[in-house]
Amino acid sequence: MSACRFVNQIFTRHGDFRRSDMTSSSANQTGTTPPLSRRQEIFRFLVLAFGIWPVIAVGVVGGYGFLVWMYQIIAGPPGPLGH
Template identity: 55%
Template sequence: MRSEISETGQKKREALTFLILAVLIWPFIAVGVVAGWGFLVWMYYLFTGPPGPV
C-alpha cells in the first residue's frame, strides 16, 4: 500500500516537472538561442559588411 502511494506521488512530481520544463523553461531557452544567433550574425555583418557582391 505504501509503495503505491509513493509511486503515485512520484508520477505526479515527474509530470509536474515535465510540464514546467516543456511549457516554461525550454521555450525561453529556444528564444534565447535564436536571439543569440541573430545577435551574432548582426555583429558579424556590422564588422564585415553584408554578403554578396558590392
C-alpha cells in the same frame, strides 16, 4: 521500455542527480531518495516542456541572430563586393 524508465535507469547507473551531500536527512544518508510521485513527475515535465526549454530556444536563436547582426556590422552585408 518507456522514456521515463530509460532515463531513470541512466541516472541510477551514474549516480542520483537528486542526492545532495549538504542535507542531513536519513533518506540521503543511506544513499537512496524516495521515488517521485506521478504528479511530481508530470509537473516537472510541464515545467521543462513549457517553461524552461522555450526560453532556452528563444535565447539560442536570438543569440545567433545577434552574432550574425554584429558580424554584418563589422564585415558588411553579404553579397558581391563590386555592387
